[in-house]
Amino acid sequence: MNYFPDEVIEHVFDFVTSHKDRNSISLVCKSWFKIERYSRQNVFIGNCYSISPERLLRRFPCFKSLTLKGKPHFADFNLVPHGWGGFVQPWIEALARSRVGLEELRLKRMVVTDEGLELLSRSFVNFKSLVLVSCEGFSTDGLASIASNCRHLRDLDLQENEIDDHRGQWLSCFPETYTSLVTLNFACLEGETNLVALERLVARSPNLRSLKLNRAVPLDALARLMACAPQIVDLGVGSYEDEQDSESCLKLQAAIRKCTSLRSLSGFLEAAPHCLSAFHPVCHNLTSLNLSYAAEIHGSHLIKLIEHCKKLQRLWILDSIGDKGLEVVASTCKELQELRVFPTDLHGGGNTAVTEDGLVAISAGCPKLHSILYFCQQMTNAALITVARNCPNFIRFRLCILEPHKPDHVTSQPLDEGFGAIVQACKNLKRLSVSGLLTDQVFLYIGMFATQLEMLSIAFAGDTDKGMLYVLNGCKKMRKLEIRDSPFGDAALLADVNKYETMRSLWMSSCEVTLGGCKRLARKAPWLNVEIINENDNNRMEENGYEGRQKVDNKLYLYRTVVGTRVDAPPFVWIL
Amino acid sequence: MEKDGLELEITELRLGLPGRDVTEKMMKKRGFTEMIMTSSGSNSEQCESGVVSSGVDVEKVNETPAVKTQVVGWPPVCSYRRKNSCKEVSTTKVGLGYVKVSMDGVPYLRKMDLGSSQGYDDLAFALDKLFGFHGIGVALKDGDNCEYVTIYEDKDGDWMLAGDVPWGMFIESCRRLRIMKRSEATGFGLQPRGLDE
Numbered sequence: 001m002n003y004f005p006d007e008v009i010e011h012v013f014d015f016v017t018s019h020k021d022r023n024s025i026s027l028v029c030k031s032w033f034k035i036e037r038y039s040r041q042n043v044f045i046g047n048c049y050s051i052s053p054e055r056l057l058r059r060f061p062c063f064k065s066l067t068l069k070g071k072p073h074f075a076d077f078n079l080v081p082h083g084w085g086g087f088v089q090p091w092i093e094a095l096a097r098s099r100v101g102l103e104e105l106r107l108k109r110m111v112v113t114d115e116g117l118e119l120l121s122r123s124f125v126n127f128k129s130l131v132l133v134s135c136e137g138f139s140t141d142g143l144a145s146i147a148s149n150c151r152h153l154r155d156l157d158l159q160e161n162e163i164d165d166h167r168g169q170w171l172s173c174f175p176e177t178y179t180s181l182v183t184l185n186f187a188c189l190e191g192e193t194n195l196v197a198l199e200r201l202v203a204r205s206p207n208l209r210s211l212k213l214n215r216a217v218p219l220d221a222l223a224r225l226m227a228c229a230p231q232i233v234d235l236g237v238g239s240y241e242d243e244q245d246s247e248s249c250l251k252l253q254a255a256i257r258k259c260t261s262l263r264s265l266s267g268f269l270e271a272a273p274h275c276l277s278a279f280h281p282v283c284h285n286l287t288s289l290n291l292s293y294a295a296e297i298h299g300s301h302l303i304k305l306i307e308h309c310k311k312l313q314r315l316w317i318l319d320s321i322g323d324k325g326l327e328v329v330a331s332t333c334k335e336l337q338e339l340r341v342f343p344t345d346l347h348g349g350g351n352t353a354v355t356e357d358g359l360v361a362i363s364a365g366c367p368k369l370h371s372i373l374y375f376c377q378q379m380t381n382a383a384l385i386t387v388a389r390n391c392p393n394f395i396r397f398r399l400c401i402l403e404p405h406k407p408d409h410v411t412s413q414p415l416d417e418g419f420g421a422i423v424q425a426c427k428n429l430k431r432l433s434v435s436g437l438l439t440d441q442v443f444l445y446i447g448m449f450a451t452q453l454e455m456l457s458i459a460f461a462g463d464t465d466k467g468m469l470y471v472l473n474g475c476k477k478m479r480k481l482e483i484r485d486s487p488f489g490d491a492a493l494l495a496d497v498n499k500y501e502t503m504r505s506l507w508m509s510s511c512e513v514t515l516g517g518c519k520r521l522a523r524k525a526p527w528l529n530v531e532i533i534n535e536n537d538n539n540r541m542e543e544n545g546y547e548g549r550q551k552v553d554n555k556l557y558l559y560r561t562v563v564g565t566r567v568d569a570p571p572f573v574w575i576l
Numbered sequence: 577m578e579k580d581g582l583e584l585e586i587t588e589l590r591l592g593l594p595g596r597d598v599t600e601k602m603m604k605k606r607g608f609t610e611m612i613m614t615s616s617g618s619n620s621e622q623c624e625s626g627v628v629s630s631g632v633d634v635e636k637v638n639e640t641p642a643v644k645t646q647v648v649g650w651p652p653v654c655s656y657r658r659k660n661s662c663k664e665v666s667t668t669k670v671g672l673g674y675v676k677v678s679m680d681g682v683p684y685l686r687k688m689d690l691g692s693s694q695g696y697d698d699l700a701f702a703l704d705k706l707f708g709f710h711g712i713g714v715a716l717k718d719g720d721n722c723e724y725v726t727i728y729e730d731k732d733g734d735w736m737l738a739g740d741v742p743w744g745m746f747i748e749s750c751r752r753l754r755i756m757k758r759s760e761a762t763g764f765g766l767q768p769r770g771l772d773e
Contacts, residue, residue, distance in 0.1 A: 077649030134656065160656040188656065269660065293660050296676075346653060346661065375651060402651050433652075459652070484649075 006031075010039045019044045038062055045069070046479075046504050048086060048110065049529065052563045053094030064103040065129075066095075070110035072507050072557055073457075074482055076134065079509060079555065081535040083570045086110045090568075096123035104129040104155075111135070117142030121149035129155040129183075139164035140189070147173035155183035157210075165191030172197035181205040185212035187236050187267060192216045203228045212236025215269050220248040226255035234288075235259070237267035253278045266290035266316075268297065276305045283308030287335075290316040292342045303328045313368075316340040319353035319375060326358035330365025338371040343402060356383035359399075363390035371396040378409040379436055384418025388425035397422055398433035404460035404485070407437040414438055420445035423453075433457040443467035447474025455480040468492035472499050482507040490517030497524045505559035513556055521558070522576035529565060530558045532574040679707055679755040680724075690747045696739055703755065728753045 013036060016022055026036040042065040045051060056066075070086020088110045095102055102124040112135045120127065127150045140163065146156060147170055171194050174181075181201065186193075193216045202208060208229050213222070217238035226232065256262075262282045268291060276297065286309050291302060299322045306312070306325070312333040319341050321329075329336065339362060341354055356379045362369065363386065370393050379401050399419075407414055415436040423429060423446050430452055434442060438461035446453065447470035454477050462468065468488040471481065472495065481503065489512030500506060515532070522530040533555040565575050653661075677686045686706050693699045703726070726738040730749040738746070738753070 074649065076654035077652050078655055079649045134654070160654070162656075292657075295661055342657065343651060343653065344661070346651060346658060375653075400651055404647070404650065457652075459650070485647075 006035055009035050013039055017042070041065060042104075043067070047559050047561075048088075048091070049566050050504070050559060050561045050563075053091045055563065057094065057098050057100065061098075061100065064101060065106070066091075066102065066104070067106040067108075068110060069108045072109075072482065072505060073480070074484070074507055074509070075109055079484070081533065081572060084533065084573060085566065085568055085570070087568055088112050089116045092116045092120050092123075096120075101126055103127055104131075106131040106133075107135055108133040109135065111137040112142070114138050114142035114145070118145040118149075121145045126152055128152050129157075131155065131157040131159070132161050133159040134161060136162035140166045140168050140170045140191075143186075144168060144170040144173045147171070148175070151175075151178070152180060153178075154180055154207075156181075157183050157185045158188055159185065161188050163189055165189050167191040169194055169197065171201060174201055176204075179204050180207060182207050183210040183234075184208065185210065185236065187212040187214050187238070187269075189214045189216075195221045199224055199228065205229070206231070208232065210234035210264075212267060213238035215239045219252060223248060223252035223255050226252070226259055230255070230258040231261055232259055233261050234264040235262060235266070237265070239270045249278065253281075257281050260285070262286070264288035264290075268294035270296065276301055279305065280308050284310060287311055288314040290314075292316040292318055292340065294318070295320070295344060299325050307332055309333060311335055314338045316342070318342050318344045320344050322353055323355055323358040323361065326354060327361045327365075330361040333366060335368060336362075336366040337368050339366075339369065340373040341375055342373075343375040353377075356380050359383060360386050360390075363387040366391075368393075370394055373398040373400075373433075375400045375402060377402055378406065379415060379418065380408045380410050381413060381415055381418035381421075382408075382410070384415065385421040388418075388421035392425040393428065394422065394426040395428055396431040397426065397429060398431065398457070399435055400433065401436040404435075405437045406435075414441070416441040416445065420449075423449040428452055431455040434461060435459060439463050440467040440470070443470040447471050450475055452477055454478060456482070458483045458486055460485045462486045462488060465489055465492035465495075469495055472496055476502075478502070479504045481505075483509075483511060485510040487512050489513050490520075493517055494521055494524075497521060500525060500528055500558060501560055503560070505557065507555070507557050509555040511556075518556055519576050527560060527562070528558050529561050530556070530576040531569070532556060532576065533572065534574060535572045675728075675750055675752045677703070677706060677753040677755070680757045680760065688753075690750060693747075695743050696746075699738075703753075707755070723758055724755050725758050726753065726755050 009032070013022070013025060016025060019042070022036060022040060026033045037059060038061065040060045040063055043056065043060055043063045044067045045056070046069050048068045048070050068088065068091060070088070071080050071084060074080060075084070086109055088107055096119055103126050105120065105127075106129075110132075112132060117138055120130075122145075130146060130150075130153070138161075143156070143158075143163075146153065174197075182205075184201075184205075193214060195217065198217070199221070202211065202225050209232065211225065211229065211232055211234070213225075213236055215238050217225075219239070222237060226235075256278055259282060263285060265279065265282075265286055265288070268276075283305060289306075289309060289312055291297065291305075295318060297320075299320050302317065302321050303325050306315075306329055310332055312329075313335050315329065315333065315336060315338070317325075317340070321341070326341075329339075341358070344353065354374070354376050356376070359372075359374055359376070359379075360383050362372075369391050372394065373396075376399075379399065384399075401415075408418070415434075416439055419432075419434050419438070419442050423432070429450055432446070432450065432453060432455070434457070440463045443462060443466075446456070450456075451474075453475045456471060456475070456478065458481075465488055467486070468483070469492050471478070472492070478499075484507075488508065493508070493513050494517060518530055518532060522528065535554065569575055675688060675690055677688050679686075688702060688706055690699070693702055727735050728738050728746070728750045729735055729752050731751060735754075738750075
């Protein structure tokens with residue numbers, strides 16, 4: 001196999017960047033495995049408990065970038081109790097002890113501490129990029145360590161984290177000589193911001209491309225910041241309401257006009273209805289717009305803005321835009337690839353802001369659409385069939401009908417046929433979330449047609465074990481399956497134990513699986529961690545002679561691992 | 577049938593703490609619910625005992641709403657997003673303290689304390705002062721003849737013309753104010769409440 005010296009092969013491998021492809025390369029032969037090992041720069045670990053830091057370092061001694069994910073996806077919806085796990089500390093400690101030249105750390109749904117951040121900031125001289133998504137456990141003190149010690153920091157990107165804001169001076173911890181900032185996102189910080197320190201930081205950061213501010217940055221400060229950074233590409237506006245005078249507004253408008261590189265706009269956490277018009281001059285260049293937190297802005301103003309955004313590729317918006325607004329999107333945004341429509345009213349209170357009509361309009365008007373997340377009150381099979389016909393290119397299709405078990409509102413039928421049409425038409429579908437009234441039939445369709453499906457989210461759906469079996473047997477590429485409140489039990493769980501070796505994880509909560517069934521599974525598959533998360537009982541289950549036939553009315557989370565049972569599980573997690 | 581309906585409403589109204597069972601409230605006639613909620617007070621103990629005693633009855637008669645409001649993690653909106661949308665609800669306190677005031681053509685919001693005004697006249701004066709613009713006050717008093725109309729969003733999310741209902745009722749239900757150009761108001765979909773009174 002070796003017609004070329006190792007360096008040449010390594011050079012060729014440099015062009016292969018996707019994790020999947022690099023994994024494939026490493027399986028070709030021993031020699032390629034070795035070369036690939038030493039040259040892998042970016043490591044992706046989808047489940048931090050599937051492997052240990054020591055094994056990571058043994059396999060890839062020279063990596064520069066690490067991506068780690070901790071809690072399962074349903075943790076986003078408060079289904080995983082606090083303290084379950086996903087601690088990054090052992091990873092940082094192990095990496096710090098080794099000689100790896102870490103430059104980038106990307107964490108999702110993990111528990112991070114200030115001590116960990118301090119250790120991180122001191123251990124890696126060339127550390128450049130910290131991206132934390134949906135993490136928790138740290139405060140602005142940890143950010144202060146990063147700011148103080150990471151001389152070559154380029155990116156500090158905090159997305160939707162729970163950060164304890166000590167209202168300290170973390171922004172002023174960046175040294176005066178520090179000028180390499182490219183990305184700064186602190187939108188999720190709740191507290192006050194040192195505006196002077198922020199302005200000075202932005203003023204001395206000529207490479208700054210992405211700036212996302214928190215609520216505490218008012219209008220006049222925004223104007224000054226934009227005036228300092230006209231090269232900005234990605235802007236997250238903080239607070240858009242102010243007690244200031246109209247002169248500030250004029251200054252802001254002038255500053256905005258100079259930001260000719262601006263392509264992405266987000267934020268508007270508190271926003272006045274008319275504020276958006278200041279951004280009209282730059283709309284024609286925008287490719288990404290996230291107004292999904294701007295609950296203050298009424299549909300008519302959103303529409304006025306969107307009418308200017310002809311190049312939009314990504315739009316995140318609230319359902320207050322209405323079906324009419326979505327029709328405007330459909331006729332204006334011909335380049336649209338990704339759309340997310342979030343619910344304004346989380347309690348499903350009868351306001352039919354968007355319906356199936358909006359979804360159909362989008363599918364008809366936006367030929368490049370491949371990803372959608374759509375919250376709505378009602379749906380019909382006819383609409384879904386039309387959408388499938390209009391848009392056979394969906395890669396991600398997530399539909400959430402707010403009321404569980406809701407049927408087609410015209411025919412009162414289950415929505416099996418509608419979703420069936422989607423999976424049949426969209427041959428590249430990788431991610432699917434279903435909702436509404438669904439029988440086992442929809443899972444038959446999914447198993448039959450969704451050959452590329454990697455992630456499936458099921459809630460309040462199905463009739464019998466057959467539903468789950470159709471999916472497990474049919475979807476050969478399934479990686480993550482998450483199910484809640486559906487009548488699937490032990491028979492489905494145990495039918496093909498080896499299937500779980502091909503998947504990253506399975507989540508089942510409020511289903512029909514029993515403790516006995518889970519125990520049997522754990523016995524049959526020692527290479528799985530089978531966790532029962534029982535936040536109420538704290539292991540009273542076992543003490544009280546919990547009957548094996550009783551339902552696990554808490555949560556089952558299982559995942560493949562090469563390092564066995566984890567040692568950091570709290571008392572309410574029972575690993576079988 | 578009517579009698580059952582009344583009983584059901586009375587027991588349902590005591591379910592849970594105020595603000596939690598939004599779904600159920602929204603399913604009932606709004607006027608009726610509001611009257612009962614404001615008169616029964618917000619003593620949380622009272623509400624909880626209401627749950628214990630009436631829980632069984634309500635669940636027997638009308639299961640779906642009870643199930644809906646107690647489903648954890650549904651709809652699947654991540655907790656960060658929930659917190660940020662709930663913030664909006666909590667800052668726009670009904671009847672107490674500050675409401676946001678926006679005016680057409682002015683790209684920033686103001687906040688004002690409704691509690692500091694004694695009536696519509698006071699409000700007119702305060703609004704004039706807030707925006708440095710004479711004419712808003714006139715709109716409140718002399719509806720048809722001026723360029724602007726003053727509208728407010730009530731507890732239920734409906735937009736109403738300011739000045740129709742008694743002052744006490746207005747400050748109880750006003751969540752925010754908007755001063756709108758008359759020309760824009762015609763297509764706006766204001767609720768024609770108060771005309772029958």
